Amino acid sequence: MPLTRDQMTDVKLIVKQTIEELFSDENFIAVISEKIEQKLGLKATQQKIVGLEKQVDDLRRIKSKLECDMDMLNQRIRRKSLRIFGMQEKQDRSVSEQVRAFCEDKLKMHVSEENLENCFWTGKSKNGMRNILFTVDSYNLKMKLLRNRRLLKGSGLTLTEDMTPSRHSLYKKSVQKWGKQSTWFFDGKIWVKIRENKYEIKSDEDINNLH
Structure with missing residues (x-):
């Protein structure tokens, strides 16, 4: 027997209320969600x-x-290596001769040919100026040379430890953030001074987190 219009209206209302009640039940929704997840x-x-x-x-x-x-x-590997920045390239003298002359004249230290393991120019020439990378035969000699680099003040020359590319990048970023006076590189490590405290910089994360 077909339903009358009023009966159809009542059925629709009952179905609507039932669906609303079901979907207001968190347990029902959880079961349906799980079934859908399993199905898909x-x-x-x-x-x-x-x-x-x-x-x-x-x-x-x-x-x-x-x-x-x-x-x-x-x-x-670079533990005994140093770099000289701002050297005048002289064609009539070998690199090792210029390194020894630099140590003698500027650092007031005698370095023999036997003390030098490697010496070569690096980088492009700028107005006749280039950089020298050299390696000495002992760590103690390297540290003595570094201690005397204070004598280079005002000479336009710089003596530094040799850094890996990644450490050099971290060093430059540290200098940009804290300044050259508060940043230094010693024995393969980068250090910064912030409000009387010293911190070692090992990664970009250290630079980002320190303030």
């Missing part, structure tokens, strides 16, 4: 995504650790 495989997909994200994070940490270890090793 959403839960498994989300779990896979979470697992993959964790793997990516782990790989990033491993990569960062390897890069840090490689940089430490690279810096260790």
Whole structure:
């Protein structure tokens, strides 16, 4: 027997009220959501995504650790190396002769040919000025030369420890943030002074977090 118009209206109202009651029930919604997730495989997909994200994070940490270890090793290799900035390139003298003359005349220290393991020019010439990278035969000699670099004040010449590219980048960023007077590089490490406290800079994160 077909329903009358009034009966149809009542049925629609009952169905509407029933649906509203069901969807106001959190347990019902949870069951429906779970069924949909199971049907579409959403839960498994989300779990896979979470697992993959964790793997990516782990790989990033491993990569960062390897890069840090490689940089430490690279810096260790440079432990006895120094750089002279602003040297006048002279064609009639070898690089080692100019390094020894620099040490004798500017740093007031005698360095023999036997004390030098490597010497070569680096970078492009600017108005006849270039930089020299050289390695001495002992760490103690290197430190003695560095202690005497105060004698270079006003000469236009600079003597520094040799840094890896990544540490040099961190050093420049540190100087930009805290200034040259509060930033220094010593024995392979970058240091900054902030309000009477010293901090070692090992990463960009250190630069961003220190204020």
